[in-house]
Amino acid sequence: MKKKRSIYDVANELQVSVTTLSFVLNGKGQEKRISKEVINKIEAYIKEIGYQPNHLGRSLSTGKSKTIGMIVGDINNPFFSEVASVIEKIAVKAGYTLIVASSNNELNQMKSVIKLLNDRNVDGFIISPVAGIEEVIADLKKDEKPMIIYNCYFPELNTFNILVDNKQGAFEATSHLYDNGFRNIACITLDLYSQVDRIGGYSDFLASKNLDTHILQLPYELNYEEIINKISHFLTSNENLDAVFFSTNFLTLGGLKALSKLGGKYAQMGIVSFDDHLLYDVLNPGITAIKQPITEISSTIINNLLEMLDVSGNKVTEPQTIIFPVELIVRQSSFKR
Structure with a gap:
């Protein structure tokens, strides 16, 4: 050769x-x-x-590699793949290559991925963090590595953060189910740092109405069939439940499968999902969802990072937290049938 x-x-x-x-x-x-x-x-x-x-x-x-490292929680999650797609298009137009890596929401894997990208001399980072990664992010900040944190963040770290109003979205989802006559509303969520505010919004609304919470918090590493089985067991063990707020669209899809298999009264339960999905509009009934502004989130992430990377400009990008509102998309699943 x-x-x-x-x-x-x-x-x-x-x-x-x-x-x-x-x-x-x-x-x-x-x-x-x-x-x-x-x-x-x-x-x-x-x-x-x-x-x-x-x-x-x-x-x-x-001193520049013209690459940007992006770390997502799970590339199979439509939210992360859609955000990465928009970011990549803008990055390429600006002359950068986007390297996307999944942490699988595991601390050790996230540490390894950050080290790998740092060793490859990426010019900047876009990170959806997990609990326990604070020290690594603090070290990147000390090294003055341009960085955007998204999806969730650590208030004690003075970073540039881009989020949606998870708490208000979950509060609104639960309120919507209540307004439609549901009183025994469950929250099915994941044991992840990024879900804390969604659980909080759900719990705050029920507390305001003096209603009990019913929370199923599943380990992230469960596969699809295990999720279906866990949800089925939870629902049959809490027979008074009449509605469910799912905190991610992946859980919603597993929940719909569980409800379909159980049939009967379970097929009539009220449903709201956090995160919209292409399928929700074509299912029968259509699934009511909290929609995140994907395009706005993505463009804000990459445009602010590009400003940080533009050494020829005079603008200094100060750390701040930008919180986007979410939108309730109402379909038939959140009404009594």
Whole structure:
């Protein structure tokens, strides 16, 4: 196999310095006052030999890798995949490659992924955190690594955070079920840090009406069939329940399967899901959902990170917390049938 040319080989063949070659490869020839003759010579030779610069070498010479590392909780979750898709489109237009990695909502895996991306010299991070990762995020902040935290955050860390109003959304979902005549409303959720505010909103509304809470908090690592079985057991063990607030759309899909299998009165239970889904509008009955503004969340994340990465500008992006409102999309599932 023929040995791949290094940047040093190409510079030697052109009889220019590695620095000069690097500037031209990165489109900074004119900015660095390199003569047009030399720029044309380098560009013509690069085209002739089909040279592809090594990205690690490029990052070492410029200090920039033109990559952004994004860490999601679970890439199978439609929320994360939709957010990543919008972010990638904007990042590519700005000249960046987006590297998406899933933590599977596990602390050790998130630590490993952050280390891997940091070792690859990504220019900035977009992180959906898990409990216990605070120290790692604090270290990134000390290293002045541009970073956006989304989905949930740690108030004690002075980071740039982008969220939705999870608590108000859950409060509104529960209130909507109450207004439609349901009184024994359950919350089926996950044992994740990101779900705390959704549980809180549900609990706060029921407390305001002096009603009991009925919470099933499932371990994240359960597979789909295990989720269905756990939900079925919970519902049959609490026979007075007449409605359910599901805190994620993945749980909603498992819950719908459980309710369908149980049949009878269970198929008539009121349902609201946190997070909308393409299927919810075509199911019968349609599923009422709390919708997050995916496009606005995604564009705000990447545009603020790009501002942090733009060293040529004078704008300093100060840490802040941006909270987007959510919207209740009403369909037939939240009405008595």
